[in-house]
Amino acid sequence: MSNINVGLDLVWGAAAIGRELNLSERQTYYVLEKGLLPGKKVGAQWVTSRHAIRTYFADLVPVEAA
Numbered sequence: 001m002s003n004i005n006v007g008l009d010l011v012w013g014a015a016a017i018g019r020e021l022n023l024s025e026r027q028t029y030y031v032l033e034k035g036l037l038p039g040k041k042v043g044a045q046w047v048t049s050r051h052a053i054r055t056y057f058a059d060l061v062p063v064e065a066a
Contacts, residue, residue: 009050017046020053031056 011017017039018028031037032046037056039048 010047011050011053012045012047014046017048017053020050021056 011020014025014028014032017032017037018025021028021031021037023031029046032039032041032048037048038052039046041047
């Protein structure tokens with residue numbers, strides 16, 4: 001890839017995204033296709049940012065009341 005992802009911290013491909021999430025490739029396709037994890041399909045390949053992955057996890061973990 002060129003400098004297109006400089007500063008964006010992008011993760012390219014369902015397999016790589018799945019490794020970041022500790023999901024199988026099929027599970028990763030599911031969360032991407034359902035829009036549960038923000039991502040874009042560029043050609044035949046999915047791409048998302050590590051920020052989107054962190055936000056995905058933050059939304060899964062309930063915030064405890066103080």
